Amino acid sequence: MLDVAIAYRRYQFLGNEFLTWLWFMVETDQNRLRQYDPDLVSLNIGSRLVLENTRNNAKETVTIKGNDANLEEGRVALKKGAVVTEIHLSYKTVGQHWLFNLKGESLNISNLKLPETGPVETPEDLEGVVIEKADLLEKVNGLVNNLFSQFIKLRVSATWRNQTVSQIRKWAVS
Amino acid sequence: MGLLSSRISVTRYKVDGGLDGSVHDTVYQRLKQRSIPNIEDDGSEAVVGWTSFENPYSPDFEGYSFVFGTYMVFALRIDKKSIPPKLVRKHCTLEVDKRLAATGRRYLSANEKKAVKEHVVLTLSRRIPATPNIYDVVWDYKGASVWFFSNLKSANEALETLFIKSFGLHLIRLFPYTMADLIAGLSDGERDLLLKLEQGQSEG
DSSP states (O other), rough: OOOOHHHHTTTTTHHHHHHHHHHHHHOOOOHHHHHHHOOSSEEEEEEEOOOOOOEGOOOOEEEEEEETTOTTHHHHHHTTTTTEEEEEEEEETEEEEEEEETTTTOOOEEEEEOOOOOOOSSSSHHHHHHHHHHHHHHHHHHHHHHHHHHHHHHTTTTHHIIIIHHHHHHHOOO | OOSSSSSEEEEEEEEEESSSSSSHHHHHHHHTTTTOOTTTTTTTTTEEEESSSSSSOOOOGGTTTTEEEEEEEEEEEEOOOOOOHHHHHHHHHHHHOOOOOOOOOOOHHHHHHHHHHHHHHHHHHHHHHHHEEEEEEETOOOOOOOEEEEOOOOHHHHHHHHHHHHHHHHEEEOOOHHHHHHTTTOOHHHHHHHOOOOTTOOOO
């Protein structure tokens, strides 16, 4: 395996490409996402999307904030060659709802709001709640790992070069 | 921020390797060995150690209290004494003035000033209480994964260092490359292609 510090910098673009692909998938192919995660009812963009364009030796950042925000400006940035560097996601299964943020360079999960769990009223309640919270976190962890695995297999394949890139471009200008 | 917080930030790790013997007993012994010491009365500026999830201010791992179902849950605690720079400057000035008055000299050398500063910082460190920072850790031993409830670089570095010192196991931080290499289940051929990927290959 490569040196970790070198690998972090060298491949952070993959995280940004992953988030860009994920936005495309969220907007165009929920059925495919359901094949990746059978429990998934919906995966949507939440309240924040950040794009960055580092072409022409200048860094341009576009931040879109707010619930039900118009993402058109983000698609305009995509057309100009930007990639998604941060995304806030709303993930729903039957009766449960997660909200969380993913950063492209690290794929760290932040600002995660788990579905409601029972209250901790007595010391005996604690064990149950801890296990429940950990299981709910594992669900998001599994989703991110699963989606990224699907992406990276596609990314190293000829399908990415021959089909996916042009599909994403077509979607961005549509 | 921790597992029970309303908003969670988590850094994900893969654990490289396993422990010999009984996992719970080994983890118990190592947590106890490296539990956070009390630095209230000494001159240490910062100290790092393990503490318990339920009682982070009184580390106690008895009765395998860190075991929650299939998870091991404990916390990293970093106690740090933050001395305001203005306070250091004030006490340094007073100490320098005192030494000059005692010796009848007009100046102290650079080395003497450095020694005064070290003495002042040490003295103040003994008097100032340490501020605890607590970060929960969830270890799924079977899944070889650790979740650390902070994205702060310094806290993550402290975790990685203490984890290997305590358990002799490396934590591999999960980020795009390590996820592709360790989690995605790529074939050897796909892994070779991964190494050749360049930014912008997909961009028009």
